[in-house]
Amino acid sequence: MHAINAWRGGGAPCAKDLAALRLALARIEARRDGGSQMASREHFSLGAPEVDAVLGGGLNRACLHEVLAPRGADWSAAAGFGLALxxxxxxxxxxxxxxQDFLESETGRLNGVGLVEFGVDPAALSLVRGRDAEAVLRAGVDAARCKSLGVALIEIFGAPRALDLTATLRLARSAESSGVTLFLLRICVGEMTRAPPSAAVSRWRARAQNSQALLANAPGAPRFSVTLLRHRGGAADRSWRLEWQRDRGFFCETAETRHAALSGSFPALPADGALALPSGQRRAG
Structure with missing residues (x-):
């Protein structure tokens, strides 16, 4: 995993930090290959038929999407769901x-072994760390302008002033121009019953879901309880329980979703984290 410690010294980036970020993006540009034609396709599917049908075939590339984590305890679910997308x-x-830098002390560092277990090639992932939301957003705009990137994940804590409609419009326009798909991960935003204006094409809320244990009680595949809060195609307020199939590289609906035909929002987990798990299941994420 390429690590770029960007803009750690203060609110404004120094010339050395900017040069480091631009050098990393230039190296990505130099590795450009024939994959650009595949990545330029208009949509990408999640792999779960019911979800893809609601989305009209999938989500748009070359635009901005949002994934929300209402509480700190939901970070792993939001990050995992966003990374899988x-x-x-x-x-x-x-x-x-x-x-943001301080998220490493709040949520933990990205772990190379964990990324591999999730299906990520660490050599294909570059990490940028910024001191504050402004620095991370600037890095996101620079990344969105790099045509050889496939995706940029932009992780922001809470609802800082810098993350307003103008900022999301800047990200969305950069994505449309370059073809890079952007995922804005917003951590600890609360329930956001009245979400702020955003240029995002879709907005999701993600929470952790119990996984199905494997043999010898080994951890099962990651599962997510997700709600589609907004979609420019018209669908909204739909919820699913999804499982990430690492080896196949797509989502599938869990038995609970298929059999119960769930819709609407799922209830939040208890604040103390206590939950009676069904026999043979354990918490994932």
Whole structure:
């Protein structure tokens, strides 16, 4: 995993930090290959038939999508769901992840072994760390202008002033111009009953879901409880429980979704984290 420690010294980037980020993006540009034609396709599917049908075949590339984590405990679910979407959208092209520095102490560092277990090639992932939301957003705009990137993940804590409609419009326009797909991960935003204006084409809320244990009680595949809050195609307020199939590289609906035909929002987990798990299941993520 390429690590770029960008803009750590203060609110404004220094020339050395900007040069480091631009050098990393130039290296990605130099590795450009024939994958650009695949990545330029208009849509990418999630792989789960019911979800793709609601989305009209899938989500748009070359635009901005949002994934929300209401609480800190939901970070792993939002990050995992966003990363899985990124892998679907990237089609094997490089991915850049920009995140705020202090999130490493709040949520933990990205782990190379964990990324591999999730299906990520660490060599294809570049990491940018910024001191504040402004720095991370600047990195996101730079990444969105790099035509050889497949995807950029932009991770922001809370609802800082810098993340307004103008900022999301800048990201969306850069994505449309370059063909890079952007995923804005917003951590600890609360329930956001009245979400702020955004240029994002889709907005999702993600929470952790119990996985199905494997033999010898080994951890099962990651599962997510996701709600589609907004979609420019018209669908909204639909919920699913999805499982990420690492070896196949796509989502599938869990038995609970298929059998119960769930819709609407799922209830939040108890604040103390206590939950009676069914026999043979364990918490994932």
């Amino acid at each position: 990124a892998l679907r959208a990237a089609s094997g092209r490089p991915v850049l992840w920009a995140r």
